[in-house]
Amino acid sequence: MTCEKLKTFLPDMVLDPARVPAEARQHLRECSSCENDWKELEATLRLLDSWQSPAPTPYFDTQLAARLREEKMSPAPGWLERMRMRLLFGSDLHLRPLMAGAFALLLVVSGGSYAGFVSFNRTVPQNPTVSATVTDLELLDANAQTLQQLAAFDDASVDGISATNANTSN
Ligand SMILES: [Zn+2]
Numbered sequence: 195m196t197c198e199k200l201k202t203f204l205p206d207m208v209l210d211p212a213r214v215p216a217e218a219r220q221h222l223r224e225c226s227s228c229e230n231d232w233k234e235l236e237a238t239l240r241l242l243d244s245w246q247s248p249a250p251t252p253y254f255d256t257q258l259a260a261r262l263r264e265e266k267m268s269p270a271p272g273w274l275e276r277m278r279m280r281l282l283f284g285s286d287l288h289l290r291p292l293m294a295g296a297f298a299l300l301l302v303v304s305g306g307s308y309a310g311f312v313s314f315n316r317t318v319p320q321n322p323t324v325s326a327t328v329t330d331l332e333l334l335d336a337n338a339q340t341l342q343q344l345a346a347f348d349d350a351s352v353d354g355i356s357a358t359n360a361n362t363s364n
Pocket residue numbers: 196197200221225226227228229
């Protein structure tokens with residue numbers, strides 16, 4: 195068996211060893227290069243097994259909906275540009291993944307027009323106007339307020355639960 199042919203058996207070597215012909219196993223014993231490939235594949239898959247996706251925060255959907263509403267209400271032309279600026283220069287770093295998610299979703303919702311992609315891929319806007327910046331700051335402000343309200347609600351409900359627990363334990 196050639197090394198080339200053995201590579202087609204590598205996934206089965208890891209996932210379903212019973213299906214692998216004896217000559218492939220024989221080749222692995224004799225060829226250290228292929229044996230290495232096999233071990234690396236196995237190690238990679240084992241690493242993937244240990245990976246756990248992070249759980250979303252309790253109010254993720256609500257927060258996402260708030261952002262989507264906000265973007266929907268903003269004037270249609272230029273939102274791509276503003277979103278891009280916010281992703282690039284936004285101060286709240288921890289919100290970036292969320293923004294990116296909302297951005298991806300918006301692309302899908304709005305049909306992801308080819309024209310939109312083209313303007314997104316262009317480099318720096320040629321004439322960023324003052325009014326656009328002001329609008330952006332206002333949007334960010336509204337955004338922060340929504341998040342603060344949600345956070346306050348979150349805290350209040352957690353306090354409420356612990357208070358209830360304290361009451362029942364007494
Ligand atoms: Zn080989």
